[in-house]
Structures are given as structure tokens and as C-alpha cells.
Amino acid sequence: MSILIKGGRVIDPANKIDALLDILIEDNKISKVAKNIEAQANSIIDATGKIVAPGIIDMHVHLRQPGREDKETVATATAAAAKGGITTVLAMPNTNPAMDCLENVELLRGIIAKDARVNVLICGTITKGRLGKELSDIAGLKKNGVYAISDDGCSVDSDELMLEAFKEAKQAGILTICHSEDRKLSGKGVINLGFNSTRLGLRGISNESEYKRVARDIELAERSGAAVHIAHISCRQSVEIIAKAKKKGVKLTCETAPHYFSLTEDALLGYDTNMKMNPPLRSPEDVAAIKQGLKDGTIDVIASDHAPHTENEKDIEFERAEFGVVGLETELSVSITEMVDSKLLDWNMLFEKIAFNPARILNLDKGSLSEAKPADIVIISWEKGWTVKKNELVSKSKNSAFLGRALKGVVDYTICDGKIVYARKLNTH
């Protein structure tokens, strides 16, 4: 099986390429990247006028399987990922059962082998049952092929236990991903603390509840010497704290999600539960700081924090609705629309954030278009616009923050391991 991609604008931050080139895929690998490749291939894709780039690596995805197959499954999430140009996802461990032991990891691995359309990597938990009481067998999880550990959705409140976790993670050589939130400060909050929480009569979540815990997590990681990745940062102070720590040389990376650089807390004014997520949408100043952090490199990664919920859990009173939004199918387009179109990021910088850096952080042999690498590739009609429609979402849940929004950039092909896992019906306009 071979594929020849002709005439596209090839973007590859690993090799600092931004040029019109052809790519030949043979035996699931990239075999050649060059001008005017003359070769026989089973299929030829004309990529004239399109972007050809490494497949997106989304390091923050909730697949919901096992346990909440009514929200999403490995099959539906990876179909949505393929449609969004994503070839690898890191599955967050807050499933039921949680990914806190070898047995549960094996269970998920079985489902992935059967149903996954793109690469699914498993993230294990830091603590058993994500309860923050007792560490998981971190070394055992690592040995069993888990790519990172996280109690995502919760932070480990105890400083002692978190430090212990970092030490074990360092020993095992595994990345720790922190959901940095001090629940004592965020309490029962449901939206950003500020004038909007006051006028809507809703409990607020302060920036402080995030950045104080970010600072603690960095401090403990530094003390242990372990590598730490801070998940979904949303506020100005977090960016500042991370920039400072990076300058100091802490082994630290971080991510934000598309909604944190494209939407402000004003999206909440109609009590739209599709705008309810944790951390919450923040003020315009915070959004500006997130954008700047992406531009200057403080923020390494854009990840979706894809968090599917059923209509029953969203179409209810705001305070009672679940936190979280789906994002696999809009991540790329929102990033193009908000960051590339506005010239805050160029194409290479964008693919650094969504492919090259995640691969580097997770220590994957992916995220580039170097010869002999696995052929994970996305082909994008980058100038084509589209409108997000509920009934066109592939994800099982439709809780998108971007419903009705006009975005730029449409995925034409997603190639994973040398196979076309998604192809847009190119004749329909």
C-alpha cells in the first residue's frame, strides 16, 4: 500500500520545512519528502493549494470508555478525531473504572485494539481511583505502556503525596500531567469569578484557584526533579508563573485548549451550558495572555480537553449541568481561525503546538514528516470556511462551545499509519 501526496504546502516544524513538496508513503511509513516525486503509488492525492502536515497529537482527550459509553466510546471519539485531523490521542484516565491498575489498562487496551480508528495512548492515574489518597503503581503502569500519569479532573491536594508521586514518576521515567486546581478556592463555583458571575448570580471560580495550584505543582516537581506538564491553563497568572519557572530551568511544559484563546466569559451571559467548563472561560485579559503565551512559546501545546456529555447532562439548569465541551472536531479549525489567520502563529508554530511538541513531551516517535517515521499526516483546505453544526458532529455527544460558529480550515484527509482514516467527500460543497 502506497500513497503519493502531490503538490501540497508541506509544514514540518521538526525539519523546519514550509515548502511545496511531494510526500511518498510506503509500508505505513514516510519514505520520501521531495520535489516532484515520480513514483508508482496505489493512490495519488492532489494536494495543490492545501496544507500537508504531521497528524495532530491531542494529549488531552476524554474517551469516556469504559464506563460512560452513553457519552462517547473509543469508536466514536476516534472517528471524531480522524475527522478533526488528529492521528494520536492521549486518553485521560478518569474512566470507570479509572486507569489506575494494569487490569483496567488491559481492559481499555482491548477496546482500543478492536475499535480505535487512530492511535490511542493511555494515561494512567496518579492515585488509586483518582482519590488523592494512595499512589497508583506508577512504575508498573509505566512498564505496562502507559504514557503519562494524571488525576485529571482532580488535583492531588496533599503536598506530601504529590511530591511522592513526582519522585516515583521521575524514578519510572514517566511524565506527570497536573490538573492544577485548588478546590478549597474554587469551591462550588461554576463560571469565572468577576462581574459576570455577579450579574448572573452564579458562584465564581477565581484565577487564584488555578494559579496557586500551578505554582505548587511546579514547586514540587522542581524539588523532585521530575518532568511536569500543566494541563488546560486558562488565566494570565498561570502563564506568568510558568514563564518564570521555565526561565529558571524547571522541566516544565504546559497546554491550553482552543476555547481558552477563542472565547471569553461573555459567552456565558445567556447561561449556555455548552460554555460551561473547568477551568472556566476567563476575562478578555486572560484570553490575551493565553494568546501571547502561545505566541512567545510559554505555552507548548494546544490540546482539546475533549469532554463529551449527553444532552441530559447539559440541557438542564446551569448550576447542575456538567463541566466540559467536545473539541476533537473543532480544535484545528479554531486554532487556524484564531491563531494563524490573525498571524499570531505561523503554520510551523501551529504544528509545533499540536503535533511536534506533544510528541516531544510524550516521548513519541511521531509528530514529524521525517523519512522512515510513521505516516501520520493531515491534509487541510486551509482557506475553506465551514460552520459548526450539531447534526454534523461525529462525536457521540454534541456539547460544543462552537455550535453555529463560522471557522476556517477543513480537513480533507487524515492518514494514520499510512492508511486513509478520514477523507472528506470532496465533491460536496
Added chain:
Amino acid sequence: MSWTKKDLLGLEYLTREEIELILDTADSFKEVSTREIKKVPALRGKTAVNLFYEPSTRTRVSFEVAAKRLSADVINIATETSSVRKGETLIDTGRNIQALKADIIIMRHNCSGAANMLARALDISVVNAGDGWHEHPTQALLDIFTLKEKLGKIKGLNITIVGDIAHSRVARSNIWGLTKLGANVTVCAPEMLLPVAIEKTGAKTSSNIDEALKDADAVNVLRMQFERDEGAAFPEQLDYFKRFGITGERLARAKKDIVVMHPGPINRGIEMSSEVADGANSVILEQVTNGIAVRMAVLFLVAQAREIKT
């Protein structure tokens, strides 16, 4: 100026003209309650449903009386005995009421934004009778109506609202309504009960009731709910009365004709003394009477808006 909104969700969403239209309409309805036969046929053949997720006697009865004086049929749904108990969602309950061909849902709910959500899901009118800490528009409208009646105008008046501002829908609606009509609003509370950035509404803040009363033309005294479980330290009842309670002694230092309001029910000896509640400056019972005229106006206007549209 005509009314075009099918719902009344909050005063934040209304223009000054729309608020004035409600007040003017209420003015013309007030006389109905003084007639021997207290009824006009304005909403004959219409059905209003009182859907109350929180216990309330005063507001529910006021809406019921208002609807009946307009000749509407009124149905009361107490959620403790309805299928809500069986886990029906708010939107499903609303759709069922709509399917019964009711015209107006009057809803009280403990969640902020519940009325906004229901209004969006339904074609029929939704009147917010209080949602969480968000808004209680008809209470503020009747407060403003009463003030206007007593003081002749709203523009330029100094109005102080005292009490648990952070958790008060009455405070929020009053702030929006009064500032839109040009009043100078001061909210007065212990610091912990002043919500973040409230001054962005245009209201001033104070934690000293004597200062806040000094130039006030009226004071609206909110009910203190000490049973709230908010985690944060709450003032002690006695301490609160000492620092913020409206007493005869405090009023003696205020403007002579200061108007004293309270949305009820009063906690005597906690937010105000009996002497003040029953005193010459108090308009508390007039507020109750005016509530009927204001709610008649609101029901009439939203029903009419739907008729124009369909």
C-alpha cells in the same frame, strides 16, 4: 413605545423605556383593585401557570391575584407533588405545560438562569418570579413603582439597598432597574456579602449603614437568610443587627421622609426593628398592594406581545 418581548426574565435585559412602560401600565391597572368588582377582561380565556420550585406564598399569591383580576385562568403547580418529584427535567415540565396550551408560565426557581433557559426552550411566555441569586424583576418593579408613587420620580434619587447583596436577586433587579431610571444606588453590606465587581452596574458600595443612610431618599432592606450554607463565615445575627439593622435611632439621623421598604417576609429584630417596620416611614404593605398592579401589567404586556407575534 410598545412591548415586544414574550418573556420577562430580568431588568438587566430591559431598556429604560420598557421599564417605564410597565410602570405606566401598572398605574392604569392599580385602580382595578379598588373597584367593587375587582376584575377586567384583559386576559379572559388565557391560562397562566404558577410553577414554583421554591416555597413562596407572597409572590405566588400576588401573581395569582393579578392574573385573576385580569380574568385569566390560573393553575398552581407545587413541584413537591408533581412529576418533577419523579425526576422530570425543567424543560420537559415546561413543554408539557405548553402542550396544555397554557399561555404564560410564572416560575420561581432556586437556580440562577432557570427562567432564561425555559424561555429559550418554549414559545409561550415565561415570567421570572425569582431565579437563584439572579433576578426577581417583578419585586424590583413593584419597589420602583412604590418609590415613584411616594417620591414622584426616580431620576436623581439616592436609594440605599442594605443586606445580603451577594445572594440577593431582589438587589440585582433593583440595581438594574433603578440605575436605568437614573437613580443613585448604594448597596450596603458587610464586605463578605458584597458580590465581586458590583460597582460595574453603576451602584456604589458601602459597609457603613449610617453613611449609606445619610443622604438616602429611600432604603430597601433585604431579608437576611442566616441559614445559608456558603462555607464562608457569615455574620452573627445579633452582630448584624447592631451593625446594619435599621432602627428608629438610625432613621432619626437620616432624611426625615426617608422611605423604608422591605420585600418581605421581615425578620423583625434582625434586619429591622419592629418600630421601623410598623412606623410612619414604612411602605411595606403598600409594596404588597402595588405588587398586584405591577404583575397585572407584566402579565398583560407579555401576553399581548405573543398575540402580536402570532
